[in-house]
Amino acid sequence: MLRLKSCLCVGLGLFFLASCSTAKKTTVLQSPQTAVINPAKVVEETKVIIDSVPVGSQLANQAARVAGALDSVPLTPEEQARLIYNSGIHKEYDYAQAMHFDWRKPQYVMIHHTSQSSTAQTIRTFQLPHTKVSSHYVIGRDGRVVQMLNDYIRAWHAGRGKWGQITDMNSISLGIELDNNGREPFPEAQINSLLILLDTLKTRYNIPQINFIGHSDFAPGRKDDPSVFFPWDKLAARGFGIWYNESYLLPAPATFNPIDALKLIGYDMKNQEAAIRAFKKKYVKTDLTGQLTDRDKAIIYDLYRKYY
Numbered sequence: 162m163l164r165l166k167s168c169l170c171v172g173l174g175l176f177f178l179a180s181c182s183t184a185k186k187t188t189v190l191q192s193p194q195t196a197v198i199n200p201a202k203v204v205e206e207t208k209v210i211i212d213s214v215p216v217g218s219q220l221a222n223q224a225a226r227v228a229g230a231l232d233s234v235p236l237t238p239e240e241q242a243r244l245i246y247n248s249g250i251h252k253e254y255d256y257a258q259a260m261h262f263d264w265r266k267p268q269y270v271m272i273h274h275t276s277q278s279s280t281a282q283t284i285r286t287f288q289l290p291h292t293k294v295s296s297h298y299v300i301g302r303d304g305r306v307v308q309m310l311n312d313y314i315r316a317w318h319a320g321r322g323k324w325g326q327i328t329d330m331n332s333i334s335l336g337i338e339l340d341n342n343g344r345e346p347f348p349e350a351q352i353n354s355l356l357i358l359l360d361t362l363k364t365r366y367n368i369p370q371i372n373f374i375g376h377s378d379f380a381p382g383r384k385d386d387p388s389v390f391f392p393w394d395k396l397a398a399r400g401f402g403i404w405y406n407e408s409y410l411l412p413a414p415a416t417f418n419p420i421d422a423l424k425l426i427g428y429d430m431k432n433q434e435a436a437i438r439a440f441k442k443k444y445v446k447t448d449l450t451g452q453l454t455d456r457d458k459a460i461i462y463d464l465y466r467k468y469y
């Protein structure tokens with residue numbers, strides 16, 4: 162058995178590198194004159210791999226634990242890495258490991274507020290087995306940032322929802338929870354830490370400005386965080402998310418269709434009123450009805466012209 166280190170990222174990497182396949186299944190698809198892969202070498206190398214792939218009862222044990230049969234003994238990151246790796250290989254096909262790859266990177270950032278009363282309480286929530294929720298980062302009112310999951314791991318923060326054509330937001334996003342009960346402003350220290358973190362994430366993963374969104378954008382009607390106190394204007398000024406020109410709004414032309422524009426921005430218009438309310442809670446804040454006023458339409462028109 163390979164002895165993998167505790168870091169899941171390293172574990173995943175080592176495992177991925179080491180465990181292409183078994184000697185039995187490996188088939189080199191290139192023609193013999195292709196110099197890229199030497200069949201003998203590949204087969205020989207895969208002999209090492211056989212020991213690293215969980216087989217038989219070991220794999221069955223892990224599967225049972227994943228299914229919850231042995232919930233009291235949580236999977237180690239290494240076991241999870243092995244299960245994920247195995248489930249990503251289609252055993253009905255031949256397999257020839259390509260040599261160039263890296264890891265899929267997050268392309269969205271979703272902001273939440275915790276609706277809890279302290280960072281410690283949120284951390285506890287994310288560490289209890291029955292809650293089934295998590296996020297990558299928690300930021301306290303004092304600006305302290307606690308990372309709770311590796312950026313490359315899929316956190317359970319977004320849940321059901323739709324943004325554009327994306328339904329599985331957890332698979333492509335990072336979740337950031339701000340310690341806030343939903344009825345209070347966000348302290349400056351907390352927002353400053355958030356801005357620094359967002360800057361790091363945006364640069365490292367090349368995340369587009371429009372892909373910094375709130376939970377309520379993705380799940381209107383079901384989620385309402387972050388609250389109306391959240392300073393989206395301040396974030397947009399730094400390149401995270403979008404905001405309109407408050408000092409000069411052009412009236413939307415008669416031919417402009419604000420519903421289509423909201424759809425283009427990303428909102429799921431299946432429940433039109435809920436989507437409009439989510440939009441207004443973010444951009445208008447004072448009027449949270451499900452109808453669009455002329456000013457609301459002008460805001461949508463401005464966003465549409467600026468970003469889309």
Ligand SMILES: [Zn+2]
Pocket residue numbers: 272273274318376384386
């Ligand atoms: Zn949320």
